[in-house]
Amino acid sequence: MRTTDLAELHGELRAVAADVLARGRVVDWSRLAGAGWAGLEVADGLGGAGATFAETALICEELGRAAAATHYLGSAVLAVGVLNTLQDSAVRNDLLSGIAAGWVRVAAVLDPGFTVSADRRLAGHAAFVPDADGADRLLVLATDHTGAEVAVATDGLTVTPQPVLDETRAVATVAADGIEVPEPLRFAEDRGAHRVRDRAALAVACDSLGLAEAMLAATVSYAQTREQFGRPIGSFQAVKHACADMQVKASVARALVREAVAALVHDDAEADAAVAMAKSYTCGAAVEVAGKAMQLHGGIGYTWESGIHVYLKRAVFNRSLFGSPAAHRQRLAQRY
Amino acid sequence: MTRSADFRAHVRQWCADNIPADWRRTQTGIGERDFVDFQRSWFATLHGAGFAVPHWPHAWGGGMSVADQAVLYQELAAHDAPRLVLAFVGIHHAAATLLAAGTEEQRRRHLPAILDGEIWCQGFSEPEAGSDLASLRTSARRLGDDYVVNGQKLWASGASYAQWCLLLARTDPDAPKRKGISYFLLDMASPGVQVRPIRNAVGDQHFCEIFLDDVVIPAANLIGEENAGWQVAQATLGAERGMTMLELAERLGCAGFRWLVQAAPTDDPVAADRLAQLEIEITGLRAMCRQLVRDVEAGTAGPADASIVKLFYSELLQRLTDFGAEIAGLDAHTALAKPPSSGWESGSWVLDFIGSWEWTIPGGSSEIQRTIIGERGLGLPREPSAP
Numbered sequence: 177m178r179t180t181d182l183a184e185l186h187g188e189l190r191a192v193a194a195d196v197l198a199r200g201r202v203v204d205w206s207r208l209a210g211a212g213w214a215g216l217e218v219a220d221g222l223g224g225a226g227a228t229f230a231e232t233a234l235i236c237e238e239l240g241r242a243a244a245a246t247h248y249l250g251s252a253v254l255a256v257g258v259l260n261t262l263q264d265s266a267v268r269n270d271l272l273s274g275i276a277a278g279w280v281r282v283a284a285v286l287d288p289g290f291t292v293s294a295d296r297r298l299a300g301h302a303a304f305v306p307d308a309d310g311a312d313r314l315l316v317l318a319t320d321h322t323g324a325e326v327a328v329a330t331d332g333l334t335v336t337p338q339p340v341l342d343e344t345r346a347v348a349t350v351a352a353d354g355i356e357v358p359e360p361l362r363f364a365e366d367r368g369a370h371r372v373r374d375r376a377a378l379a380v381a382c383d384s385l386g387l388a389e390a391m392l393a394a395t396v397s398y399a400q401t402r403e404q405f406g407r408p409i410g411s412f413q414a415v416k417h418a419c420a421d422m423q424v425k426a427s428v429a430r431a432l433v434r435e436a437v438a439a440l441v442h443d444d445a446e447a448d449a450a451v452a453m454a455k456s457y458t459c460g461a462a463v464e465v466a467g468k469a470m471q472l473h474g475g476i477g478y479t480w481e482s483g484i485h486v487y488l489k490r491a492v493f494n495r496s497l498f499g500s501p502a503a504h505r506q507r508l509a510q511r512y
Numbered sequence: 513m514t515r516s517a518d519f520r521a522h523v524r525q526w527c528a529d530n531i532p533a534d535w536r537r538t539q540t541g542i543g544e545r546d547f548v549d550f551q552r553s554w555f556a557t558l559h560g561a562g563f564a565v566p567h568w569p570h571a572w573g574g575g576m577s578v579a580d581q582a583v584l585y586q587e588l589a590a591h592d593a594p595r596l597v598l599a600f601v602g603i604h605h606a607a608a609t610l611l612a613a614g615t616e617e618q619r620r621r622h623l624p625a626i627l628d629g630e631i632w633c634q635g636f637s638e639p640e641a642g643s644d645l646a647s648l649r650t651s652a653r654r655l656g657d658d659y660v661v662n663g664q665k666l667w668a669s670g671a672s673y674a675q676w677c678l679l680l681a682r683t684d685p686d687a688p689k690r691k692g693i694s695y696f697l698l699d700m701a702s703p704g705v706q707v708r709p710i711r712n713a714v715g716d717q718h719f720c721e722i723f724l725d726d727v728v729i730p731a732a733n734l735i736g737e738e739n740a741g742w743q744v745a746q747a748t749l750g751a752e753r754g755m756t757m758l759e760l761a762e763r764l765g766c767a768g769f770r771w772l773v774q775a776a777p778t779d780d781p782v783a784a785d786r787l788a789q790l791e792i793e794i795t796g797l798r799a800m801c802r803q804l805v806r807d808v809e810a811g812t813a814g815p816a817d818a819s820i821v822k823l824f825y826s827e828l829l830q831r832l833t834d835f836g837a838e839i840a841g842l843d844a845h846t847a848l849a850k851p852p853s854s855g856w857e858s859g860s861w862v863l864d865f866i867g868s869w870e871w872t873i874p875g876g877s878s879e880i881q882r883t884i885i886g887e888r889g890l891g892l893p894r895e896p897s898a899p
Contacts, residue, residue, distance in 0.1 A: 396890045411893040413879075416886035420823075423885055427820050431799035432792070453792040505788035512778040512787060 186234055193238035201344065203246045209278025214252045217260060222269055223276040229257075229375060233382045233437045240386030240494075243486050245344040247281060250307025253379045254284035254372070258315050258327055261368040262361045267329060271313070282329075283311035285350050286373055286498075290318035290328075292360055298328055298352040304497065308348040309337045316350070317369055318360070325369040326360035342493040344486060371440075374448060377455040377498040378436055384462035384494045385426070385433050391462075391469035391487055392422045398473055415472055422465045429458040449508060456504035459495040466491040520583050523563075527591035530557055535594055536858075539851035544717075547852050548673055551598040552629050554853070558596070559627055563588075565603050567755055569611065572623045578809045581755055582802065589762035594853035597718075598670050602632035604756065606678055608748040609695070613736040618697065622676070633674035635665040635698065635722055636745070642666075643880050645680075646689045646742060650724060652681035652696065659683070659696065659734070661704075661727040667874060671707050671720035674700050679729075684739050695741035697733040704728075714867045716852065753818035754808040757825060758801040760856070764825075765794045768832060768857035775861070776839050786835055793828050800824070816889025823881040826871035829856055833868050836861030 196203065196211050208214050213235050218224020225231075232253055239248055256275060259282075262268050274280035283305060290300030298318060308314060314335075316328045334351045363369060396419055399410030409415045436454035439447040466488040470477040477484045495501065532538070539550060558564040566581045568574025576584070596603070603626060610619050622630070641648040650663025661681055671677065677698040684692030698705070704727040709717035736744040769791060776783045800821055807813035833856075837844055840861045847860035856871065857864050872878045886892040 392890075396892065399892060407896065408893045410886070411895050413883065413895065416892050416895075417879070417882040419890055419892060420882035420885035423816075423889060424820055424824050427800060428793065428796035428824060431803060432796045434803075435795070435799045450795075453795050456788075457792050457796060502785060505785050505792070506781075508788040508791060509778065509781075509784035512773050512776075512784065 182230075186231070189231060189234055190238060193235055194242075197238060197242035197244050201242060201244055203244055203248075205247050205251065205281050206278050208246055208248055208252070209276070213248060214278055215256075215272075215276025216252065217256045218272045218276040222273040224272065228441050229378075230437055230441050232379070233433070236379045236382035237386035237389075240383035240490075241390040243344050243387065243390070243483075243490050245346070247283075247307040247311075247346070249379060249383075250283040250305070250346075251275070251281045251311065254286065254306065254376055255282040255315055257375045258284045258286075258317070258372050261363055261365075261372055262327055263364045265361060267358070268361060271315075271329065280312045281307075281310070282313045282315055283308040284372070285314055285316040286369075286376055288317070288319070290316050290352065292318040292320050292326065292328055292357065294321040296357050296359065297354045298330065298333075298357045299354045301349065301351045303349045304338065304340075304347045305335075305350045306497075307346055308335050308350050309346055311335075314350060316352070317372070320360060324362070326362055328357045328360050330355070330357045332357065340493065342486075342489040344490050345493055370448075371443075373498070374440060374451045377504070378433075378440060378451045380494050380497050381429075381433055381436070381451075381455045381458040384459045384491060385429050387487055387491055387494070388422075388426050388429060388458070388462040388465040391466045391484070392419070392426055394484070395419060395422065395469045395472050402474075409472075418468055418472060422468055425461040425465055429454075429461045432457050449511065452499075452504040452507045455499060456501040456508075459491070460501045462491040463488070463495050516579060516583060519580050520587060523584055523587040524591070526561055526563075527587055527593060530561070531591055531593050536592075536851050536854065539594070539853050541849040542852075548598065550594070550853060551596070554594050555596060555599045555629060564596075564599070565607070565627065568603075568607060568623070572607075572611075572619070573627055578755075578805060582758060582805060585755065585759035586762045589759060589855075590766045592767045592855075594851075595763075595855055597853060598631050598673055599626075599629075601634050601670065601674075601678070602626040602630060602676075605634060605748065606632045606676070609678060609735060609744065612748050613695070613744045617732075618735070622697070630676060631670060631674045632676045632678065633668045633671040633700075633720075633722075635668050635671075635677045635679040637667045638664060639666055643877055646693070648680055648682060648693065650679075650681045651685065652683050652694060652729065654683070654731070654738075657731050659694075659729045659731060661696075661698070661724045661729055663724050665722040665724070667710075667719050668707075668722050669719045669874075671700070671722055672709050672717070676700060677722065680741050680745060683741075687739065690742045692739055693741040693745075694738050695735040695744045696729050697735060698727070698729055699733075702727050702729070713869065714863050718852075753822065754801070754805040754813075757818075757821050758798075758805055760825060761794070761798045761801040763855040764829065764832065764857060765798050767855060767859075769794055771857070771859040772832065772836055772839075775836060775859075783839060790828075790832050790835065793824075793831075797821070797824055797828060814889060816885045819876070819881045819884040819889070822875065823878055823885070826868070826878055826881075829871055830865070830868040833857060833861055833865035837865040 215224035216227045220226040259268050259272050285302050285305050287302035289302050292298050313331050320326050332355045336349045338347050402409050432454040436450040439450040470484045476482050565574045566576035638648050652659040652661045679696040679698040683694040704725040706723040708721045778784050844861045850858040850860040850863050
């Protein structure tokens with residue numbers, strides 16, 4: 177596809193997303209599927225749109241911008257991501273076409289804490305699994321008896337919701353104590369599981385990017401209209417320069433996310449590092465930007481009603497989800 | 513091999529063949545004369561290869577594609593080539609001004625001369641006109657076919673070596689302050705021009721005061737319309753920002769970060785974490801610069817994009833050199849000189865750190881950049897002017 181066509185497609189996708197999300201923060205699974213987002217990366221032949229992570233990244237940004245409560249992260253980004261990385265099989269293809277049609281909701285468990293024995297017994301425990309509660313099926317990454325990472329599709333696990341301060345996210349603990357599971361699914365390539373974890377980290381970075389830009393826009397708009405000392409507070413350097421710093425952080429984050437998305441889509445050798453950089457910087461910057469947004473909104477910003485706390489909590493949650501900034505920097509530092 | 517990979521290979525080979533191997537050592541602690549000679553000879557070498565003014569239009573000796581220019585600057589940075597210090601104002605600001613607002617005759621007089629090594633400086637700031645540049649007081653009074661100029665300029669980098677100066681002076685003292693300024697080309701050999709170097713914080717004498725006492729400038733050396741100098745300056749000041757920032761970002765990413773890793777105790781988790789943070793910021797800067805170059809070329813750059821890059825670069829350079837000075841410890845204080853043709857991060861960390869204020873103050877201080885980002889970029893209201 178030519179660059180200009182792609183830019184147009186992305187523009188449309190963004191406009192539709194903004195439209196869907198304008199109708200309310202909670203977007204249920206059937207509406208997500210109806211908008212075509214669940215099957216965005218599912219192959220054409222399986223009823224999907226055959227798009228790439230570049231388009232998924234854009235939806236993640238818009239969901240962050242709206243601080244939307246959806247199952248998109250766990251059941252589209254991660255589930256489809258895992259399935260697309262597996263070897264071709266009937267189980268895999270049925271799940272993919274079911275997701276694209278909105279008939280089935282799958283959640284992916286990426287924690288390295290599960291094992292599956294030679295006689296197909298799954299054991300392990302994971303916490304903070306996005307969108308696991310209420311999913312029709314779980315797709316669990318597990319180490320098999322040969323030491324290889326495989327994926328197990330099952331519905332027999334114990335799922336317990338974990339209430340968290342960020343009410344826009346649904347996470348749960350997932351446990352298995354030796355339950356019998358179907359034949360494990362194999363990755364098409366050695367680094368499949370690794371790539372899925374990169375994609376999880378980057379999806380969260382995209383969410384934080386949209387969130388940070390939303391907080392900057394809200395703050396600028398407030399500073400243009402709110403008056404104190406007889407003039408808009410945005411005319412004071414203390415406020416103006418703080419907004420400029422928010423803008424710089426958002427610009428750097430956007431540049432890093434753009435590079436990382438391109439690297440992941442093209443499966444570059446440097447994709448690992450690019451993702452670690454984007455996740456570390458963007459999720460850190462989003463907390464600073466949302467925090468500054470609360471500060472510059474003054475007393476109003478601290479109220480429940482203003483809703484800024486929703487963004488700040490989501491930013492702080494994103495920062496910890498799929499690797500803290502320090503953990504990602506540690507990955508980078510191993511290259512020195 | 514793709515055409516772009518071809519060009520990269522060509523530049524790499526050229527760098528290997530032409531960058532003086534030990535220039536850092538031989539250029540450290542040298543006198544002014546040797547520095548000027550080295551700069552002139554490096555400029556001539558670059559020009560011989562077609563690498564000195566790739567950003568100029570083809571008709572004047574440039575015409576390299578933007579993609580190739582990016583490759584060129586990446587490779588020069590990666591090979592730690594000397595930086596063009598003295599030619600900078602000539603090939604960027606003077607050329608951009610002449611191309612945008614000069615007459616054909618002015619272009620013919622000066623553009624080829626710049627390629628022959630003519631050195632330029634910029635006479636904009638004054639003692640009472642720093643961040644508030646538009647309040648400048650140097651006056652230019654029309655007298656027949658000439659203007660007679662009186663006043664004082666400050667922070668004119670390289671003025672003691674310059675043959676020509678881009679000069680802003682007030683031609684209408686009664687007009688609102690931005691409407692009464694004109695833009696001139698000043699021959700530095702004119703009677704009444706006196707240059708006095710100012711020693712800066714690292715001990716260099718690169719920037720200067722210029723005293724103008726009844727200096728006569730022929731009216732033919734006026735650029736653009738009389739009293740339209742502010743608009744000309746605004747239009748051409750940022751002309752070079754994209755590509756020169758890309759080069760500086762590449763230098764920071766290549767040589768700068770490499771030396772830092774060499775100097776740092778990477779088995780110390782605290783040092784490793786700070787290195788990683790700097791690498792992330794440098795990577796973000798490089799990506800922003802590449803995007804800025806693309807956007808400038810496509811005409812889609814935002815009104816404050818160049819300010820965002822300048823602000824982030826300046827403060828990142830300061831953080832990086834600060835960290836360098838911290839980890840290099842007391843030993844770094846024995847590096848009393850650095851090669852004046854080097855980048856802003858030479859590996860003499862304490863000098864580099866002190867010198868980083870030469871980025872956060874000139875060319876619109878970081879405070880001014882934040883105001884530009886807030887007002888032009890985000891649309892925040894201007895501060896009420898003083899009565």
